[in-house]
Amino acid sequence: MSKTITIDGQVIPFEEGQTIMEAATEAGVYIPHLCHHPEYTPHGSCKLCNVNVNGRTCSACTFPAMEGQQILNDAKDINEERKKITQMLFVEGNHFCPSCEKTGNCQLQAVAYHLNMLDDHFPLFYPHREMDASHAKVLIDHNRCIFCTLCVRASQQKDGKDVFAISGRGINKHLIINAESGLLKDSELEATDQAAHICPTGAILIKHTAYQVPIGERIYDHTQIDQVSLNSENLQHDN
């Protein structure tokens, strides 16, 4: 008989070694997330996947599923906290959805819609961040980076390179490029690398492709992020 956990009253089986996120996804239960990707080592940094496990707050993407866990996920107070975290991600950077080419295909925007985020709530930081457009085919707009490290992990684990890293701490945290000049053009990054396509926001973009997908045909135009995320056919979009 397989082991089970309970999420919001629903009994869910799991296999030894699975995280709560993995067990939930397999069972068709969506837990909001941004830094998690099923193909990469969990990072547990965005904290959107926080769930309540037997009374304690844990990151579902890193916390192992264990027999008998009573988990709260889609609860009002938890979603309220997730919304606040998302608002903080917005105010910390410069996210101008109306003109951003990732709009409609952006996980940060989609998760904000999913959590019913209607405003920024917190004062905007308007940080001064640079753009690195030096690469012929890939652009980095640091204004939109949320430090999820997916590009770092993709470059290391999938591309066999080590193009990206996070440097600095706290509010001074920033994405750096592995090149003497610090510029993308001098790095090993190629436009075909997984790291160039995995960004959940509009921070890393393939040049000259903006707005080619018309409104109405973008990933999140008709389907919310929970369905996109759970639908294995759309796994390639669920970065």
Next chain:
Amino acid sequence: MYEHLETAKNQTNLKRIVVDPVSRVEGHGKVTLLLDAENKVQQARLHIVEFRGFERFIQGRPYWELPVLVQRLCGICPVSHHLAAAKAIDQLVGVDPVNLPVAAEKLRRLLHFGQVFQSHALHFFHLSSPDLLFGFESEISKRSVIAVLGAYPDLGVQGVMMRKYGQEVIRMISGKRVHGTGAIAGGMNKSLTIAERDYLLKDIDQMIDWSVASVELIKKVHCSNLPYYDDFGTIRSNYLGLTKPNGALELYHGGLRAKNDKGETIIDHVDYCHYNDYIHEEVRSWTYMKFPYLLSIGKENGWYRVGPLARVNNCDFIDTPLAEAARVEFKAHSGEAMVHSTLAFHWARLIETLHCAESIKSLLNDPDILSHDLVAQGEKRYEGVGVVEAPRGTLFHHYQVDENDIVTKANLIVSTTSNNMAMNESVRQVAAEYLSGQELTEPLLNNLEVAIRAYDPCLSCATHAMGKMPLQLELINAEGQLIDKLVKHSNGDIERNIHD
């Protein structure tokens, strides 16, 4: 001309009257009048008091963002900015207008006709019809489209439905009624489906009928009080706009043509990429809006008008039959080569509305708009200029990019900017001829707004220069005497001077 009223000769002991904000226009502006003891107008100015700064903050962004980013300049005519920027970035990817895929050009034209149609309908029915139907000095409660809907329900609803139709054309092509996507560098991101085309075809004959009726209505309004309508706010000016190579009215792509007040050609079939050789801009300290002028005529007399009046005046003909018949009648009414009546802007605007409806029908019946051959590509360039005829007039977008595709320089000459001098002249004409010497009442002041409204200004679109604006700070005592003055010149020099 009334330029002597731009600045009063003697500023002391003048009474200041302010109309703030100017209502039923897009954006924020105000009118100030300075009156002497006999209520004679000594100074009249239209000030544009808001500031946008797009020319500066799009620097540093990748060029492909431009059509989507700059369209946020405006909620009424975003398509014009979208298309002007798209035409400019076509050049950045090495695609000249002649190389744009046929389907992409026709879809852009259709998008643009939809936009001009809705914008003109909005202006006439929602913003101006209360003045024209109830009188310029009507009571405040009648000065809105709500009053029009009450007194003329069929007409009011017709206006709302016409605007809606134009918005639907935009939505079918760009995905949203306001601020969609559509034009990309070298083409378009989608064509119309048969279902979308048929949805638009369903109502187009009704739109043409209503457009014909609105031309008849404005003709009746104008001609029933001809001397007044031909004089009110009227100024003689030069006119600038695009025309087709054969001289026909053109809204999307053509050569620049300017004519003087007698209808004589100043420039014709000029490639707009060289606009800088023909048009310069001047800045003044009391407004955030620049003053463009034709270089060959000079700062003093080189200012010109743009928009429906300029276009219908400038073109040799309109290539849709109903609008052409309306144009012939319009031109004949004045007995001059050019129609100078400022209120005739409304008439010209509705002739264009009819032209748009006819053109939309023709394009909807063109199978090219269903084609999927939508994007062309060429060799990268570093500079692009895009010009369209926006609802309010000729709109220039000029960009330079670096080797990394980042915008390094931007210049926007927005339609309303070109009408800046003319609007000020019309305000001064009305102030001098219709208000001066009278005890000014609130209804009387609406006359000033009526003159401005005729131009359908979009003040928020038109204020972008940063760092070049001269500024002036004056300290005036209770007796109206100037006791201190600080001036920042265009070159950044600051001067303290109380003697000029």
